Amino acid sequence: MADGAVRHGEETCKKVDSGITRVFQLLGKRWTGMVVAALLERPAYFTDLRRAIPGISERMLSDRLTELGATGLVLREVDEGPPLRVSYRLTESGVALEPALRELGSWAERYLPEGGQCPERLRK
Secondary structure (H helix, E strand, O other): OOOOOOOOOHHHOOOOOHHHHHHHHHHOOOOHHHHHHHHHHOOEEHHHHHHHOOOOOHHHHHHHHHHHHHOOOEEEEEEOOOOOEEEEEEOHHHHOOHHHHHHHHHHHHHHOOHHHOOOHHHOO
């Protein structure tokens, strides 16, 4: 055993909470958090969401909205028109994410500088 190495069994290793694991399996996917954040402001049509989230493709937006709908966070509503339009809004459980997302945004403003570089004090 190398100097400073500690032996222990698997049971002593802390496991990540299953709730956190489920949250990041969903919200950790690229674009998902941004879609939810865009819908926090108000319901939106598909084209409005595309404009609100620069860089997302139509296919990816459609996939993320479908996933969020399947988890019960987003509701898809068809406006018969004419013209036929589809809008999306957060469900009660989707709206309940707002405090957590706002807190994460505040944390990012404080601890994650623009450009994704780690602050010097964290590199030590």
